[in-house]
Amino acid sequence: MTIIAPSILSADFSQLGAEIQSIEKAGADWVHIDVMDGHFVPNLTFGPPVIQAVRSTTKLPFDVHLMIERPELSLHDYIAAGADRITIHLEACSHLHRTIYSIKEKGLPVGVALNPATPVSLLAPVLEDIDMVLIMTVNPGFGGQSFIPYSVTKLKELRSMLEARSLSHVDVQVDGGINAQTAALVREAGANVLVAGNAVFNAPDRAEAISVLR
Ligand code: DX5
Numbered sequence: 205m206t207i208i209a210p211s212i213l214s215a216d217f218s219q220l221g222a223e224i225q226s227i228e229k230a231g232a233d234w235v236h237i238d239v240m241d242g243h244f245v246p247n248l249t250f251g252p253p254v255i256q257a258v259r260s261t262t263k264l265p266f267d268v269h270l271m272i273e274r275p276e277l278s279l280h281d282y283i284a285a286g287a288d289r290i291t292i293h294l295e296a297c298s299h300l301h302r303t304i305y306s307i308k309e310k311g312l313p314v315g316v317a318l319n320p321a322t323p324v325s326l327l328a329p330v331l332e333d334i335d336m337v338l339i340m341t342v343n344p345g346f347g348g349q350s351f352i353p354y355s356v357t358k359l360k361e362l363r364s365m366l367e368a369r370s371l372s373h374v375d376v377q378v379d380g381g382i383n384a385q386t387a388a389l390v391r392e393a394g395a396n397v398l399v400a401g402n403a404v405f406n407a408p409d410r411a412e413a414i415s416v417l418r
Pocket residue numbers: 211213214236238269271342343344345346347348349379380381382399400401402403
């Protein structure tokens with residue numbers, strides 16, 4: 205079954221707790237939390253204190269997407285704040301293998317994200333060690349951008365890599381420009397976890413928006 209993870213980047217930040225409860229009620233599976241440091245991406249959002257502040261508003265898993273330089277320096281703070289899963293960017297890690305294992309040692313599922321121009325082949329050395337691959341379908345930093353069509357090619361390449369190595373259990377997440385139209389494309393190409401910000405938070409009926417994506 206497709207997992208739907210609305211991104212709170214598109215939520216009303218002045219009502220973040222209520223917004224999270226609203227998507228829970230609307231049928232969301234995970235809460236996608238976009239952490240941005242203003243260096244790895246040209247935007248700055250929130251860090252551990254905000255995650256901690258909203259942790260008690262829901263039981264849904266916090267799917268924390270770290271769009272930050274050198275995530276190894278602060279990932280334990282995100283775990284302490286209530287992250288249930290951590291996704292780091294391959295491009296932000298000079299020691300990716302070591303950083304993956306520092307998350308695994310804490311018992312959390314670990315994801316590795318690839319920016320649009322990063323080939324999936326770079327994941328070959330760590331595919332056995334991770335729980336999820338995040339294929340960015342926009343350039344990270346902002347919600348409401350348009351889907352990059354080449355993402356479909358990358359998804360198909362990734363799925364065949366996973367199948368060839370009997371790793372079909374690894375989740376394939378997509379993030380950016382996911383809506384009713386692009387959801388069908390990415391599901392067909394092998395994605396099973398869909399992040400959506402605008403398509404859910406700006407929908408007149410959030411429950412309907414989530415079921416359409418699913
Ligand atoms: C972009 C973020 C995405 C973004 C998705 O850097 O990682 O999660 O919020 O927003 P939409 O679905 O509006 O493109």
